Amino acid sequence: MPLLRTLRTLNTLRRDVAQLALQTVGLKKARVGAGKPVLYAKAVPAQSAVSPFALHVVDVVRETADAISIVAIPADGQPIRFQPGMFLTLIITIDLQEYRRAYSISSSAQEDSVVVITVKRVPDGKVSNWLNDHISPGSTLRVLGPSGSLPSPLAPLPQGEGKEARTLLLVAGGSGITPLMSIARTVLAVEPQTRIHLLYGNRSMGDIIFHAALRDLKKRYVKRMALTHVLEQPPKGWKGWVGRLDRAMFASLLDAILVNTAIAAIADLEVYTCGPAPLMQGVWEEVLARGLPAGRFHQENFTPAVAATDSSRFATQTLAIQSQGKTWSGLVPAGQTLLEAGLSLGAPMLFSCTLGGCGSCRVQVTDGEVEMPEPNCLSSEEKAQRYALACIARPCSPVRIDIPH
Numbered sequence: 001m002p003l004l005r006t007l008r009t010l011n012t013l014r015r016d017v018a019q020l021a022l023q024t025v026g027l028k029k030a031r032v033g034a035g036k037p038v039l040y041a042k043a044v045p046a047q048s049a050v051s052p053f054a055l056h057v058v059d060v061v062r063e064t065a066d067a068i069s070i071v072a073i074p075a076d077g078q079p080i081r082f083q084p085g086m087f088l089t090l091i092i093t094i095d096l097q098e099y100r101r102a103y104s105i106s107s108s109a110q111e112d113s114v115v116v117i118t119v120k121r122v123p124d125g126k127v128s129n130w131l132n133d134h135i136s137p138g139s140t141l142r143v144l145g146p147s148g149s150l151p152s153p154l155a156p157l158p159q160g161e162g163k164e165a166r167t168l169l170l171v172a173g174g175s176g177i178t179p180l181m182s183i184a185r186t187v188l189a190v191e192p193q194t195r196i197h198l199l200y201g202n203r204s205m206g207d208i209i210f211h212a213a214l215r216d217l218k219k220r221y222v223k224r225m226a227l228t229h230v231l232e233q234p235p236k237g238w239k240g241w242v243g244r245l246d247r248a249m250f251a252s253l254l255d256a257i258l259v260n261t262a263i264a265a266i267a268d269l270e271v272y273t274c275g276p277a278p279l280m281q282g283v284w285e286e287v288l289a290r291g292l293p294a295g296r297f298h299q300e301n302f303t304p305a306v307a308a309t310d311s312s313r314f315a316t317q318t319l320a321i322q323s324q325g326k327t328w329s330g331l332v333p334a335g336q337t338l339l340e341a342g343l344s345l346g347a348p349m350l351f352s353c354t355l356g357g358c359g360s361c362r363v364q365v366t367d368g369e370v371e372m373p374e375p376n377c378l379s380s381e382e383k384a385q386r387y388a389l390a391c392i393a394r395p396c397s398p399v400r401i402d403i404p405h
């Protein structure tokens, strides 16, 4: 069918552009094991973020009373390549209004013909509840990515290839298990020497996402994976840890890990965390206080999506972009973001989630004014230094921006 052929060609083109962009920005590709899919050694800026592609939903698994896993395959049959820790941006239309939301991939990056995302209901949340109530096998999802700003948890080459013994400490709360599940599944499979400690906090037993899958993973890698559940409201007879996974609880768990394993010092750990902000803050403060080098701590923020903007309020403006001594000049058509305009001018704009949640597209406004919807992931210090997120910033006057190196 001509339409199908055209779609396939567009999708192939989209992937070719993504590949070209990777080569242009000099990111390495690392092959992990013969015959296995290619895994990228660094976070991949998804140039495909400009062109959505389709995923066919083949299964929906109920994980808990308020969370589902959506199992999907690319509609064009092309492999879907990602780093563990990356996410997809879903474009969902509800009542004629378009919403964009990021969902971390929870499946192994070794598997490139199918992806799994897991969505937990947020009270009054528009998209998370809609997905939980409406998605079923046979549905089609429009997505961008995969993308993400977490550094790769895979050992860098040439020490990689599974030879180096490392210890990853993964700390999750609630739906924050999703990117860490992909990391655990992938790293345990491709690095035969690496050990993983997973600490997972939930309110009750019924809230544990991937309960059975985690048990199976631990059974499969019994010598290299340790799994500790922490429950605030445990069932009768529970023999595990009880309480909120806050800084004090994390400190006790860390003591137990350091005493019971061969890890000589905290600096030997690589820490990944994802969950509610107080949990991640507690982990950060504790590991920093104990001397973990900052570069060995990584967190994924499930920052709430920015509010929709009425883009018709914005007039066409001029734009000048500077990067490494070069300048690109042109117009930002009314309503477009700095990212959309910059890309069409050919400037080397970096981006990932396209929804103000990851910081990959940060630029500095050296002249003029821009407006961004709130909340977004910029800190108040960054805003004071006139940084903007190109993916959600629209100019209110002629502007000049610098792309940081």
Ligand SMILES: Cc1cc2nc3c(=O)[nH]c(=O)nc-3n(C[C@H](O)[C@H](O)[C@H](O)COP(=O)(O)OP(=O)(O)OC[C@H]3O[C@@H](n4cnc5c(N)ncnc54)[C@H](O)[C@@H]3O)c2cc1C
Binding pocket: 087, 101, 102, 103, 104, 105, 117, 118, 119, 120, 121, 122, 123, 124, 125, 126, 127, 128, 129, 175, 178, 179, 300, 301, 302, 303, 304, 305, 353, 357, 358
């Ligand atoms: C990089 C990234 C990866 C993500 N991965 C996952 C994932 O794997 N699984 C998953 O379930 N979610 C994930 N999220 C969160 C997801 O993108 C949505 O924010 C979430 O599903 C809520 O969307 P909504 O439309 O239902 O809520 P909205 O209608 O946008 O918000 C409703 C209310 O809930 C608040 N809110 C929104 N999101 C959250 C949140 N995450 N926690 C607490 N309060 C919130 C809002 O401030 C608002 O008050 C991720 C977010 C990011 C940025």
Ligand code: FES
Binding pocket: 350, 351, 352, 353, 354, 355, 356, 357, 358, 359, 360, 361, 362, 389, 390, 391, 392
């Ligand atoms: S691309 Fe993620 S914040 Fe802009």
